[in-house]
Structures are given as structure tokens and as C-alpha cells.
Amino acid sequence: MTVTTRFAPSPNAPLHLGHAYAAIVAHDLARARGGQFLLRIEDIDGVRSRAELIPEVLADLAWLGLAWDGPVVFQSRRLAGYAAAGERLKAMGLLYSCQCSRAEILSAARDSGPDGPLYPGTCRARQVDPVGAAWRLDMARAVALAGPLEWTDESAGAQIARPELFGDVVLLRKDAPASYHLAATLDDAADGVTLVTRGRDLYQATHVHRLLQALLGLPVPTWHHHDLLIEGDGRKLAKRRGSPSLADRRKAGENGRALAENLRTRRFPAGISLGVGLMEEP
Ligand code: GLU
Numbered sequence: 001m002t003v004t005t006r007f008a009p010s011p012n013a014p015l016h017l018g019h020a021y022a023a024i025v026a027h028d029l030a031r032a033r034g035g036q037f038l039l040r041i042e043d044i045d046g047v048r049s050r051a052e053l054i055p056e057v058l059a060d061l062a063w064l065g066l067a068w069d070g071p072v073v074f075q076s077r078r079l080a081g082y083a084a085a086g087e088r089l090k091a092m093g094l095l096y097s098c099q100c101s102r103a104e105i106l107s108a109a110r111d112s113g114p115d116g117p118l119y120p121g122t123c124r125a126r127q128v129d130p131v132g133a134a135w136r137l138d139m140a141r142a143v144a145l146a147g148p149l150e151w152t153d154e155s156a157g158a159q160i161a162r163p164e165l166f167g168d169v170v171l172l173r174k175d176a177p178a179s180y181h182l183a184a185t186l187d188d189a190a191d192g193v194t195l196v197t198r199g200r201d202l203y204q205a206t207h208v209h210r211l212l213q214a215l216l217g218l219p220v221p222t223w224h225h226h227d228l229l230i231e232g233d234g235r236k237l238a239k240r241r242g243s244p245s246l247a248d249r250r251k252a253g254e255n256g257r258a259l260a261e262n263l264r265t266r267r268f269p270a271g272i273s274l275g276v277g278l279m280e281e282p
Pocket of ligand 1: 008
């Protein structure tokens with residue numbers, strides 16, 4: 001079976017070197033194995049997504065010498081599919097509506113998970129007005145229904161899925177049609193992605209994605225979580241700390257293919273290295 005990988009940026013901010021590295025990993029793994037490399041624009045965050053950045057993303061990839069296969073996929077054109085999956089999970093009795101504000105969750109949360117404070121379950125047993133609500137997965141029920149699950153990372157090997165680390169995650173957001181977890185899982189299946197490549201910062205998210213695959217009867221890919229480009233203080237690269245974006249470099253006349261070759265051969269700009277990047281943003 002040939003491999004299909006994808007690069008799936010969110011056009012919420014200009015791409016930076018870390019994105020270039022992620023795109024190169026996905027592209028090169030596909031090319032080395034005679035497979036397909038897809039491009040998916042994750043543009044459904046109604047607050048943060050910026051349409052004017054999408055042409056910049058395409059230009060950045062072309063500048064780096066990375067050609068994708070087939071048409072660009074836009075999550076914003078797939079909203080009906082996310083809603084249908086949400087309805088299916090509701091019909092299975094696995095979602096409940098939640099009107100809690102971020103402040104209420106912060107003050108009531110006792111534990112924290114990979115994405116921050118764990119939802120304390122306040123709305124689970126309530127009748128909450130579903131209009132304008134978020135919909136959360138009843139994690140205990142979902143895990144009980146799916147049973148034990150495993151997934152495989154190419155380097156780390158077989159992993160026991162531990163989606164319960166995330167508690168009752170939001171799958172249908174108040175401010176966006178679907179959460180990252182639901183949309184990305186559905187899209188990887190719809191596009192026939194067989195090798196999900198992404199940074200180690202999303203390693204734990206795979207536990208939730210594996211559970212969603214089981215609940216929705218989706219095919220199970222293999223994962224390849226790569227190291228992240230980090231700054232001297234161990235944090236992930238971030239535009240707001242002053243590293244120039246790919247578009248800045250491109251518009252300044254830098255050679256994108258040479259930059260890509262340097263990233264491939266791990267010749268990074270001063271102060272940048274490859275690491276696990278587990279330190280959180282302040
Ligand atoms: N859109 C996500 C990001 O930009 C990537 C998601 C993924 O690769 O699964 O961080």
C-alpha cells in the first residue's frame with residue numbers, strides 16, 4: 001500500500017520555520033516512499049482564521065520547493081460532514097451540550113490534561129439549552145463503548161490509547177463548526193491519509209483521534225510525530241517572539257529551496273535546534 005501524508009496548517013498567523021520543517025517532513029516521507037503528499041487548510045476557526053493568509057501559505061510552500069498532490073482541501077468547505085458526524089455521535093448518546101464559560105471552567109477545574117484544565121463535568125447531568133452551546137464528548141461512556149484501543153507511532157511503536165487524559169473534550173465548538181480533533185480525524189479518513197505526520201506537541205491528541213476513529217468506524221492510519229524546532233529556551237518557535245515568518249523571508253529575496261535543504265540536513269539558523277519542544281507557551 002502506498003503512503004499518503006498531509007500538511008495541515010491553520011492560517012491563523014503567517015507560517016514560520018517550524019511549519020516549513022513540518023511540511024518538509026510530510027512531503028519528504030511521501031516522496032521517499034513513492035506516495036502522495038496532500039495540503040489541507042484548517043480554516044474553520046471563526047475567530048482566528050485569516051483568509052488573506054491562505055495565498056501566502058501556498059506561495060510559501062511553492063517557494064520551499066514543496067509541490068502537493070491533488071487539489072488543496074479546505075476545511076471550511078466540509079462543514080456539513082463535521083455536522084453529520086456530530087449528529088451521529090449525539091444519536092449514540094455520546095455528546096452533551098455545555099454552556100460553561102472559560103472562566104467557570106477555570107474556577108471549577110481540579111485537574112489538568114494535555115490541553116489545560118480538565119472540564120469538571122458540570123453540564124454532563126444537566127439539561128442545557130443546546131442553542132449556541134458547545135458539545136462535549138462524554139469520555140467515560142465513549143471509552144466504555146470503544147473498549148481498549150491502540151495506535152502506532154513509527155518511531156515510538158505501539159501505544160495504548162489514553163483519551164481519558166483529555167476528559168470530556170469539546171467536539172462541536174461554540175465559535176467554530178467543529179473542534180480540531182473532530183475535523184482533523186474526519187478529514188484524514190476522507191482524504192485517505194495513511195501516515196499522519198505532525199509535531200510532537202500533538203502527540204497526545206492522537207489518543208482522542210484514535211477514539212473518534214473507533215466510534216465513527218474510520219480507518220486507522222499510522223502516525224509519525226516529529227521533533228519540533230525550538231528556541232534556546234526550549235520553547236516552540238513562535239512568530240510573536242520575533243522569528244521572521246516564511247513570507248518575510250520569501251519577500252526579502254531569500255532562496256526558499258536552499259532554506260528547505262538546510263532544514264532537511266539539520267542546518268538550522270542560530271539559536272534554533274530540534275527538540276521535543278514540550279515546554280508550554282507562557
Ligand atoms: N492545524 C494544525 C496546526 O497548524 C495541525 C494539525 C495536524 O497536523 O493534525 O497545528
